Amino acid sequence: MELYRLLQQQGFGSRKECRKLVEYGLVEINGEVAEDYRQEYLPADIEELVVDGEPWPLQDGAIYLLLHKPDGYETSHKPMHHPSVYTLLPWQFGNLGISAVGRLDVDTTGLLLLTNDGQFVHALSSPKRHVPKCYEVTLKHPVLDDLVRHLLAGVFLKDDNEKIAADQVEVVDEITIRMTITQGKYHQVKRMVAAAGNRVMDLHRLSVGSVVLGDLDEGQWRYLEADELASFGFGPDK
Ligand code: URA
DSSP, rough: HHHHHHHHOOOOOOHHHHHHHHTTEEETTTEOOOOOTTTTTOOGGOOOOOOOOEEOOOOOOEEEEEEEEEETSSSSSSOSSSSSSGGGSGGGGGGGTOOSOOOOTTTTTEEEEEOOOOOHHHHOOOOTTTOOOEEEEEEEOOOOOOOOOOOHOOOTTTOOSSOOOEEEEEETTTTTTEESSSSOOTTTHHHHHHTTTOOOOEEEEOOOOOOOOTTTTOEEEEEEEHHHHHTTTTTOOO
8 A cells, every 4th residue: 555545544634735745754664764655555554653653552453441531521513612522632543533432521530332233332422332431430429228229210301201221230339439320311420310319429430341440540541452342243254
């Protein structure tokens, strides 16, 4: 593949922009400045790609990411009042069709999955799949047995005729619970807690399926590991 096309495929912009990157001497391949944007390369030939001084790991196939979403970011490509979570990722991903798998509210922190694989988004968002999502919930009022009982038995949300229940509720301390849900309704945790007579002050997502946030710093991202992808039934052999 010609170099400028390869750069385009990696998210570096339009054909013209990618040609310019090479013409301006900003592209290094395996330690050498590339001179000809028409030079043919196979991705396998490229051990090291550096563009404008920044090493770029070659993207091969679909991309799956995990971001530790901070407070004050909108899960939207067109944010209204706050910066977008996509500004926390390398800008090249913006040209590769990366989107979040579901949304977290602007004030919710924690684990957010992102991908450019539409089937992955669809599979994980499907209500039939019941992917468990675990949240740490800080409450306004101390936890009462009643709250836990209500959440587990199911509560009615406004405009919904069906009862909706948490799968698990663990009391962490006087004002903190860990709550696992398998649906993905709008403001679901906040609305469930409100319907059970308390109020969410802070919401932090710890895990989706068996993928955990771990000690990734706020605002940081990483690629999903092969075994994490496989745990959702995705990956090279699936
Ligand atoms: N439930 C909520 O209420 N908000 C979120 O961001 C996620 C789940």
